[in-house]
Amino acid sequence: DAGVIQSPRHEVTEMGQEVTLRCKPISGHDYLFWYRQTMMRGLELLIYFNNNVPIDDSGMPEDRFSAKMPNASFSTLKIQPSEPRDSAVYFCASSLDISGNTIYFGEGSWLTVV
Amino acid sequence: ELKVEQNPLFLSMQEGKNYTIYCNYSTTSDRLYWYRQDPGKSLESLFVLLSNGAVKQEGRLMASLDTKARLSTLHITAAVHDLSATYFCAVSYDMRFGAGTRLTVKP
Numbered sequence: 001d002a003g004v005i006q007s008p009r010h011e012v013t014e015m016g017q018e019v020t021l022r023c024k025p026i027s028g029h030d031y032l033f034w035y036r037q038t039m040m041r042g043l044e045l046l047i048y049f050n051n052n053v054p055i056d057d058s059g060m061p062e063d064r065f066s067a068k069m070p071n072a073s074f075s076t077l078k079i080q081p082s083e084p085r086d087s088a089v090y091f092c093a094s095s096l097d098i099s100g101n102t103i104y105f106g107e108g109s110w111l112t113v114v
Numbered sequence: 115e116l117k118v119e120q121n122p123l124f125l126s127m128q129e130g131k132n133y134t135i136y137c138n139y140s141t142t143s144d145r146l147y148w149y150r151q152d153p154g155k156s157l158e159s160l161f162v163l164l165s166n167g168a169v170k171q172e173g174r175l176m177a178s179l180d181t182k183a184r185l186s187t188l189h190i191t192a193a194v195h196d197l198s199a200t201y202f203c204a205v206s207y208d209m210r211f212g213a214g215t216r217l218t219v220k221p
Contacts, residue, residue, distance in 0.1 A: 100164045
C-alpha cells in the first residue's frame with residue numbers, strides 16, 4: 001500500500017486566500033485524523049472521522065476551518081480565509097480502528113500564509 | 115481534559131549511555147503510542163502499548179506502560195547517533211500527543 005497520501009506537500013498562500021488540503025487514507029482504514037504541528041503548540045488533533053463521519057471536531061480552532069470526508073478514500077481540510085497564524089504542518093493519519101492498531105501518518109502538508 | 119506530559123523535553127546524551135524518557139497522562143487510558151519524528155519528516159510508529167504492564171522492545175528502545183500510575187517510559191540502551199530524533203508519546207483513542215522529547219546523541 002502507498003500509505004497515507006497528502007497533497008499539496010508545500011503551499012505558500014497570501015492571507016485571506018482559501019486553502020484546501022487533501023488526504024487519501026490507507027485503503028480499508030476506518031479512521032482518519034487531521035493534526036496540526038507548530039513549534040509553539042506542538043501536535044494538535046483537529047478532527048477525526050470514523051467511517052466518513054466526523055466524531056470529534058473539538059480541536060478545530062475556529063469557524064475558518066472545516067473538514068469533510070465525502071467517501072472512504074478522500075478527505076479535505078479547508079481554511080477560509082487563511083491567516084499567517086495558520087502557518088503549520090498539517091498531518092493526516094489513518095488507522096484500521098482505535099482499539100490498538102497502529103495509526104499511520106502521511107508526509108504532511110507544509111503551509112505558509114504570508 | 116486529557117493532558118499528556120513528557121519529560122525531559124530536551125535530552126543530550128553521549129553515545130553508549132542509557133537514559134529514560136517519561137510520559138505521564140492525566141486520565142485513565144488503556145493504550146499508549148510512541149512515535150519518532152526526524153526533522154522535516156513525518157511521524158513513524160515505534161510502539162503501541164495496550165495493557166498494564168505491557169513491555170515492548172525494538173533494538174535499543176524499550177517501552178513500558180503502567181496504567182495505574184498513568185505512566186509510560188521509553189528506555190534507550192547504549193545510545194547511538196542514529197537515535198537522534200524527537201520522540202512523542204500519544205494517549206488514548208483520539209491520540210493526544212505529548213510535547214515531544216528532542217534527543218541528541220553525541221559521539
